[in-house]
Amino acid sequence: MEIEELLKSNTAQIVKDLYETDFDQSKIIINETRKEFEGDLTVVVFPFSKIAKKKPEDTGIEIGEKLVEKLDFISSFNVVKGFLNLGFTDDYWLKRLAVISQDKSFGFSNSNGKKVVLEYCGPNTNKPIHLGHIRNMTLGFSVAEILKANGYEVHKVNILNDRGIAICKSMLAWQKFGQGETPETNNTKGDHLVGKYYVKFDQELGKEFENWQNSAEANSEYSKWLEEKDGKKSKEEGKEQSELKKQFHKSFKNTYFNQYSALGAEASEMLLKWENDDPEVRQLWKKMNSWVYDGFQQTFDRLGIDFEEHYKESDFYKEGKNMVEAGLGEEKFYRKEDGSIWADLEEYKLDQKILVRNDGTSLYLTQDIAVAQARYNKYKMDLSIYTVGDEQNYHFKALKAVLQKLDKAYADGIHHLSYGMIDLPSGKMKSREGTVVDADFLIDEVVEKARLATMELGKIEDFSSEQAQELFEKIGIGALRFYILNVNPQKRMLFDPEKSVELNGATAVFIQYAYARIQSVLRKYNQDVPTEIKVNKMEPIERELIIALSGFETTVQAAGKDFDPSLIAQYTYNLAKLFNKFWNQCQILNAEDENVKEFRILLSNSCGNILEKGLNLLGIDTTERM
RNA sequence: GGUCUCGUAGCUCAACUGGAUAGAGCAGCUGCCUUCUAAGCAGCAGGUUCCAGGUUCGAGUCCUGGCGGGAUCACCA
Numbered sequence: 001m002e003i004e005e006l007l008k009s010n011t012a013q014i015v016k017d018l019y020e021t022d023f024d025q026s027k028i029i030i031n032e033t034r035k036e037f038e039g040d041l042t043v044v045v046f047p048f049s050k051i052a053k054k055k056p057e058d059t060g061i062e063i064g065e066k067l068v069e070k071l072d073f074i075s076s077f078n079v080v081k082g083f084l085n086l087g088f089t090d091d092y093w094l095k096r097l098a099v100i101s102q103d104k105s106f107g108f109s110n111s112n113g114k115k116v117v118l119e120y121c122g123p124n125t126n127k128p129i130h131l132g133h134i135r136n137m138t139l140g141f142s143v144a145e146i147l148k149a150n151g152y153e154v155h156k157v158n159i160l161n162d163r164g165i166a167i168c169k170s171m172l173a174w175q176k177f178g179q180g181e182t183p184e185t186n187n188t189k190g191d192h193l194v195g196k197y198y199v200k201f202d203q204e205l206g207k208e209f210e211n212w213q214n215s216a217e218a219n220s221e222y223s224k225w226l227e228e229k230d231g232k233k234s235k236e237e238g239k240e241q242s243e244l245k246k247q248f249h250k251s252f253k254n255t256y257f258n259q260y261s262a263l264g265a266e267a268s269e270m271l272l273k274w275e276n277d278d279p280e281v282r283q284l285w286k287k288m289n290s291w292v293y294d295g296f297q298q299t300f301d302r303l304g305i306d307f308e309e310h311y312k313e314s315d316f317y318k319e320g321k322n323m324v325e326a327g328l329g330e331e332k333f334y335r336k337e338d339g340s341i342w343a344d345l346e347e348y349k350l351d352q353k354i355l356v357r358n359d360g361t362s363l364y365l366t367q368d369i370a371v372a373q374a375r376y377n378k379y380k381m382d383l384s385i386y387t388v389g390d391e392q393n394y395h396f397k398a399l400k401a402v403l404q405k406l407d408k409a410y411a412d413g414i415h416h417l418s419y420g421m422i423d424l425p426s427g428k429m430k431s432r433e434g435t436v437v438d439a440d441f442l443i444d445e446v447v448e449k450a451r452l453a454t455m456e457l458g459k460i461e462d463f464s465s466e467q468a469q470e471l472f473e474k475i476g477i478g479a480l481r482f483y484i485l486n487v488n489p490q491k492r493m494l495f496d497p498e499k500s501v502e503l504n505g506a507t508a509v510f511i512q513y514a515y516a517r518i519q520s521v522l523r524k525y526n527q528d529v530p531t532e533i534k535v536n537k538m539e540p541i542e543r544e545l546i547i548a549l550s551g552f553e554t555t556v557q558a559a560g561k562d563f564d565p566s567l568i569a570q571y572t573y574n575l576a577k578l579f580n581k582f583w584n585q586c587q588i589l590n591a592e593d594e595n596v597k598e599f600r601i602l603l604s605n606s607c608g609n610i611l612e613k614g615l616n617l618l619g620i621d622t623t624e625r626m
Numbered sequence: 627g628g629u630c631u632c633g634u635a636g637c638u639c640a641a642c643u644g645g646a647u648a649g650a651g652c653a654g655c656u657g658c659c660u661u662c663u664a665a666g667c668a669g670c671a672g673g674u675u676c677c678a679g680g681u682u683c684g685a686g687u688c689c690u691g692g693c694g695g696g697a698u699c700a701c702c703a
Contacts, residue, residue, distance in 0.1 A: 034646065044645060046683060056683075082683075083646060124703080161703060313703080340701070349629090357701050364703050391697055393630075420632090421697080457665065475665090486651095487639060492631090492696070494638065503665060505651040506639085513665050521662050558642080570640070573650085584658095584667045626665075 004030050004041070006071075007086075011043055014066045021051045032547075038078055039085030040547065046082040056082030090537050093546045098533050100549050101606045107552040107613060112151035117379050118144050118417075120387035121300075121307070122159045125292045126166040127195035129299055131422055131437040131495060132389065138481045139419055139489050140387035141305045141619045142565040149617060150560035155379055158307040159371065162289055163314040168270040170194050171284050172263070173201035183291050189298060189440065190291030205263050209256055213249060217260065222248050299439055303477065304619065311371055320370030321362045323406065324355045332405050348401040350394070355402070368399050369406075376410045383413045385563070390418040390490070417563050420492035437497065447476035449501040460625065471623055475509055476501070478620040482508035485618050486569040506573050508620050511611055514576035514583075518608035519624045521588050522601070529605045530598040538599070541582045545603060548575050552610050556617070565618055572614035579607050 012025045027047065033039035045063060049056040060079035064086070068074050073092035078085050100106050120140025123129050144154045174197040183190040212218055225231040225248050234247055257264040273281040300306065324341055327333045333343050333355060341356040355366050375384065386396060396416035403411035424437070451472045454460060460468060483500040487493045503509045522529070538546075552571065559567040588604060591597035612622045 029645075031642070031645075036647075042646085046645080049683080081646065164703065166703085351699080354701055359701090361701085363701065367703085389697095390631085392703095394698060395703095423696095453665070457663095459663070459665090483638095490631090491639090496638075499638070499652075502652075507651085507665090509665055510651095513663080517663055517666085524662065554642090566640090567642090570650090577650090580666060581668095583662080587662070589662045626663085 007041065007043065007067075010067060010070055011063060014063055014070070015048055015051065018062060018066070019048070019051045023048065023051065032551075033085045037080060037083075037085050038076075038087060040088045041086050043084040043086065044082065045079075045084050049082065060084040090543070093543055093550075094533050094536070094538070096550050097546045097603065097606065100546075100610075101529075101602050102531065107556045107610070108149045109151035109557075111153070114151070114383065115153045115155070115379055115381040116144075116147055116383040116385060117155045117157060117375050117381040118147070118385040118387065119157050119159055119311075120144075120417075121305070122161065122388060123296060124166060125160055125162040125191075125194070125289050126170045126198045128189070128191040129296065129439040131439065131442060134439050134442065134480070135419055135422055135484050135493075136387050136389070137300075137303060137305050138484050138619060139417070139565065141303075142481075142485055142568075142617060143385065143387070143417060143563050145617045145619065146556065146559045146563075146565060146568065149556050149613075152383070152560075155308050155381070156306065157375070158310045160293075160310055160312045162312050163274070163285075163317060165267060165271055166198070167285065167288070168267045168274065169201040170198040171281075171288055172267050172270055173197035173204065174288065175284070177204075183294070189295040190293070191295030191299075192438075192440070193295075194288050194292050201263070201267075205257065205261060208261055208263055209249070209253065212256065212260060213245075221252065221255075225252065299443075302443060302473070304621075311374070313367060316370040316374065317362060317367045319362075320366035320368070320373075321356055321360070323369055323373060324362075324366060327406050343398075343402050343405060345398060345401045345405075348397070348404075350398055350401055353398050353402070365395065365398060365402065368395075369402060372399070372403060372410070372414070373408070376408070381410070381413065383415060384410065385415050385417050387417045387419070390420055392416070393418055415563070417489070419489040422493055422495045425494065425496055437495070442480070442497070442500075443477060445497070446480045446501045447472050450476035450479065450503070453503050454626070471626060474621040474623050475503070475512065475626065478508035478512060478615070479503060481618055481620050482511075482569060485565045486573075488566050489564060508615070508618075509626075511572050511576040511615060512620070512623055512626060514579045515608055515611045515615070515622045516624065516626045517583060518579070518604045518611075521604060522608070523624075524589060525601055530602050533599055533602065534595040535599045539586060541578070541585050542600075542603060545575075545578050545582055545607065548578050549606055549610055552614070559617075568614055568617050572611060572618070575607065575614070576611060579604075579611070 007030055008025045008028045011028055012023050015021065015023045029044040029047075031042045031044070033042045043060075043063070045056055045060040048063065049059040052059045052062070054062075057079050060082065064077035064079060064084050067084075067086065068077055073089050074086050075089040076087035078087075118140060121129075121133060121137050123133055140156070144156050148154050174194070177200055178197060181193070183193050186193060188196075222245065226235055226244070230251060231244070231248060234244055239247070258268075270281055274285060324333060327343075328335060328341055333341050335341050336358075339358040339360075340354055343353045343355055345351060345353055353365065354363065355369075356362055372384065375381065388396065393416065396414070396418075400411055400414045400416075403414065451468075454468075454472065454475065460471065463471065479502070480500055483502075484493070484495075486506065552575075555567055555571040559565060582603075586600060588600045589597065591600055615622055
């Protein structure tokens with residue numbers, strides 16, 4: 001807000017005049033005045049009282065007097081302790097509202113000429129999208145909208161983890177047990193069908209593993225394990241035999257899969273064939289992936305999220321190696337005796353990181369190097385945002401470091417939009433233990449809940465079934481999005497399925513409802529919204545509303561700077577709350593006189609516009625009626 | 627164990643990056659629909675900000691040391 005800058009520069013000048021000391025303008029602190037005190041904005045004067053060598057109260061009064069003298073929009077001031085509270089004239093706020101109401105793009109910046117590539121979603125193609133992806137998609141989409149509002153040119157992209165052992169498991173299980181069923185024959189969404197076989201594989205592997213556990217091999221591995229650190233430790237702790245075995249089986253599962261399992265061997269063989277371009281395997285892979293993509297697309301459509309491009313890991317997993325080898329030539333990396341190539345990232349306070357295996361194959365990191373380069377070649381972006389969970393914080397630090405080592409200028413623009421894991425009331429989300437929440441299932445739930453709540457209120461009896469369904473989707477999915485976006489992305493959050501579909505209190509519905517009320521009044525008013533303000537005073541709540549509207553600008557900027565939609569969520573909720581208060585205190589259509597009525601229509605309309613903008617930045621739709 | 631991170635009302639989250647008497651929602655209790663949408667509004671109650679020190683005009687926020695969660699330390703992605 002310009003006003004704060006204006007206050008700062010004037011305050012700095014006054015301090016200089018009064019006390020003959022330069023004070024760094026940017027260090028002046030200006031806050032909104034707390035409700036319990038008189039005033040609109042507050043200057044913290046403690047820092048000046050040292051310079052002035054006077055009590056904070058006296059310093060505040062001196063500065064306050066000068067400010068009132070200098071700036072005609074400041075009508076009053078008071079000093080409490082070291083806080084100088086400044087009151088603005090009604091005229092100032094009314095003019096402010098006049099500007100806001102006329103500026104269609106209020107709060108949004110003009111183009112800043114910078115390009116952003118924002119990656120989000122990042123599903124695996126062997127199973128359906130789950131709750132974790134919903135946080136990712138909701139967050140990524142919203143940050144993209146917020147950056148657009150801040151003047152960036154944003155390109156949204158997806159990364160598909162479409163290769164590797166996991167998809168081979170699904171493929172193998174389908175081959176063995178699927179009897180040729182397809183999404184069509186089974187009337188199932190493609191990603192769910194493929195996911196079904198991923199689960200099936202795990203079940204079969206589990207059975208196989210259980211059988212193996214009584215074999216001589218198993219016993220000898222168990223004895224070995226008891227001599228090693230984990231097993232030895234547990235044994236010394238005096239755990240019971242059955243406990244020990246359980247622990248062993250858990251820790252050995254991976255090794256079993258790689259060394260003893262027949263199914264494991266088959267899956268690995270399939271992966272090898274895939275890597276060697278075996279036509280049959282490749283064809284099956286393509287077929288099953290296309291099922292999955294169809295399924296994903298349905299979910300994306302329903303959530304209203306989109307991508308300019310889908311990067312497939314399979315297209316890049318071999319590349320990156322060249323870039324690494326080039327770096328090796330310039331001695332930015334080093335080769336170990338076994339032939340593997342490594343990066344020394346100690347200067348970045350990271351470890352040694354392997355980039356190419358001794359058999360010449362590349363890794364996750366290597367692959368991401370190639371993807372980053374491909375994106376830069378295409379978009380020449382200034383900023384590259386990766387929406388990925390915080391368990392990969394280390395990976396992205398390493399990616400950035402390696403690219404910086406390679407002197408890639410774009411490396412500095414890499415930003416990991418890291419978000420915390422979602423906890424369920426029952427504990428952590430683990431796909432293997434079946435405690436995941438399926439995305440499609442969850443969406444159905446919230447929409448159904450919206451339907452029930454809406455029908456109970458009985459306000460939309462004249463809606464067609466299409467209109468009604470559209471409304472349920474807006475309400476249900478909006479509720480879900482708001483529930484997630486309302487918390488700071490970096491924080492781990494608890495997801496309570498019950499609460500996520502809650503339609504009372506601090507929710508999207510609350511805001512959508514305020515918006516619908518406004519539209520209802522505007523419909524009844526049935527004229528063009530006035531463009532001129534003909535009143536010169538107002539109620540305290542009206543003043544509060546204008547101040548809140550005015551803050552939209554700074555909020556959008558702060559959200560863009562921090563990549564943090566929760567700021568928008570909180571702002572929008574707060575504005576809706578103020579509007580509801582206003583609604584209950586003031587009559588709009590039945591206002592005491594025509595000028596007041598027009599003013600309130602204009603004010604309500606501006607609130608509606610900002611509420612809609614705010615919700616849209618979160619990816620939430622508004623509705624004219626509900 | 628090393629590194630990183632978190633700990634705020636019964637529960638879920640805030641606190642403008644060091645500012646005033648730590649705020650909302652849910653759950654609980656009171657009221658308010660013959661007036662523009664009650665999916666709302668007004669109110670009550672609920673706190674040793676994990677503990678102990680320190681830094682300063684001022685600490686939930688910064689520093690040190692504990693305690694307790696979590697992530698990560700793969701030639702998986």
